[in-house]
Amino acid sequence: MSTEFTFKVLATDGKARRGEITMPRGTIRTPAFMPVGTGGTVKTMYMDQVRDLGADIILGNTYHLMLRPGAERVARLGGLHEFARWPHPILTDSGGFQVMSLSKLRKITEKGVTFRSHIDGAPYEMSPERSIEIQGLLDSDIQMQLDECTALPAKEREIERAMELSLRWADRCKTAFGDQPGKAMFGIVQGGDNARLRERSAQSLASLGLKGYAVGGLAVGEPQDVMLDMLDVTCPELPADKPRYLMGVGTPDDIVKSVARGIDMFDCVMPTRAGRHGLAYTRRGKVNLRNARHADDHRPLDEESDCPAARDYSRAYLHHLVRSQEALGAMLLTWNNLSYYQSLMQGLRDAIEQGRYAEHVAEVSEGWARGDI
Numbered sequence: 001m002s003t004e005f006t007f008k009v010l011a012t013d014g015k016a017r018r019g020e021i022t023m024p025r026g027t028i029r030t031p032a033f034m035p036v037g038t039g040g041t042v043k044t045m046y047m048d049q050v051r052d053l054g055a056d057i058i059l060g061n062t063y064h065l066m067l068r069p070g071a072e073r074v075a076r077l078g079g080l081h082e083f084a085r086w087p088h089p090i091l092t093d094s095g096g097f098q099v100m101s102l103s104k105l106r107k108i109t110e111k112g113v114t115f116r117s118h119i120d121g122a123p124y125e126m127s128p129e130r131s132i133e134i135q136g137l138l139d140s141d142i143q144m145q146l147d148e149c150t151a152l153p154a155k156e157r158e159i160e161r162a163m164e165l166s167l168r169w170a171d172r173c174k175t176a177f178g179d180q181p182g183k184a185m186f187g188i189v190q191g192g193d194n195a196r197l198r199e200r201s202a203q204s205l206a207s208l209g210l211k212g213y214a215v216g217g218l219a220v221g222e223p224q225d226v227m228l229d230m231l232d233v234t235c236p237e238l239p240a241d242k243p244r245y246l247m248g249v250g251t252p253d254d255i256v257k258s259v260a261r262g263i264d265m266f267d268c269v270m271p272t273r274a275g276r277h278g279l280a281y282t283r284r285g286k287v288n289l290r291n292a293r294h295a296d297d298h299r300p301l302d303e304e305s306d307c308p309a310a311r312d313y314s315r316a317y318l319h320h321l322v323r324s325q326e327a328l329g330a331m332l333l334t335w336n337n338l339s340y341y342q343s344l345m346q347g348l349r350d351a352i353e354q355g356r357y358a359e360h361v362a363e364v365s366e367g368w369a370r371g372d373i
């Protein structure tokens with residue numbers, strides 16, 4: 001087990017990379033999908049299940065945990081790994097994105113963000129330094145800089161202002177994080193849908209010599225081709241020997257196309273949130289179990305899956321659970337969805353190693369297009 005944070009590229013196929021991040025709490029096989037554990041829980045799942053599905057790392061949210069139960073309380077209780085019984089790596093988002101998307105009366109200044117909690121309206125200030133302090137109290141293994149994610153569409157001068165502020169905050173977060181060998185602080189590339197600003201942001205962050213780089217400011221409603229175009233201009237400006245993390249992405253199609261452009265890490269609420277809303281991801285595309293067409297269908301979601309949720313329960317039963325709003329419905333569909341996402345990632349990792357990434361993507365895409373029979 002490594003005492004340092006290291007990243008190795010083990011194989012490439014075009015711009016797709018098969019890599020490995022080693023750190024004291026474990027090894028992360030890339031391309032990696034990080035299940036979202038917002039409030040210290042991957043909703044409806046036991047942590048052992050999440051691990052058994054192949055997740056090497058999960059995501060926690062600074063914003064939610066600082067509001068409830070509080071970062072100092074989690075620290076007193078031994079840190080997030082102990083608190084949530086997840087002994088493997090955890091990446092925490094810095095809170096800025098959630099402040100802008102969830103809190104009330106928020107205000108951004110050079111110093112940081114001020115806002116009121118969406119839970120009880122209590123006032124908070126979060127500076128780059130406080131965000132890193134909170135992530136340290138959570139004992140997070142990979143900590144994200146505080147940044148300002150511009151909602152799209154936006155005027156170029158607005159995108160530029162937020163991108164430049166995020167660069168200054170990256171420098172402050174690097175100073176606040178200091179030197180923690182077994183941990184990492186990732187910078188976040190901003191720049192909206194503007195290629196020139198993306199290149200400037202990536203080049204400036206790369207000059208900070210960080211241990212990893214996230215591509216932020218995307219998956220905010222822009223068309224997929226705009227997101228992919230921004231990856232085409234951003235990834236070449238990032239160091240090839242450091243991990244690249246595309247924040248908030250995405251659908252299986254988003255993921256396969258982003259890996260092809262050089263992305264190594266992903267997080268997205270889609271598999272878990274969709275599971276709670278009756279939607280199943282399968283190798284034949286999406287299946288909406290709310291639909292009455294499943295009411296008498298005795299077939300499982302996927303008879304060939306090694307996940308019991310996909311293999312052992314009839315669609316009729318899943319439809320019944322979803323329609324009845326039974327907790328087991330959300331549990332089984334979340335289990336199925338995370339299992340599908342992790343098997344998708346394993347397939348991508350294998351295909352890169354075998355030098356057949358394009359062929360493999362064609363095969364999985366054909367499965368989705370065939371649709372659910």
Ligand SMILES: CNc1nc2cc3nc[nH]c(=O)c3cc2[nH]1
Nearest residue numbers: 097149216217218219220247248
């Ligand atoms: C669901 N889409 C999405 N989740 C995100 C989280 C983020 N965190 C920090 N900074 C970001 O730019 C950022 C962008 C994001 N897009």
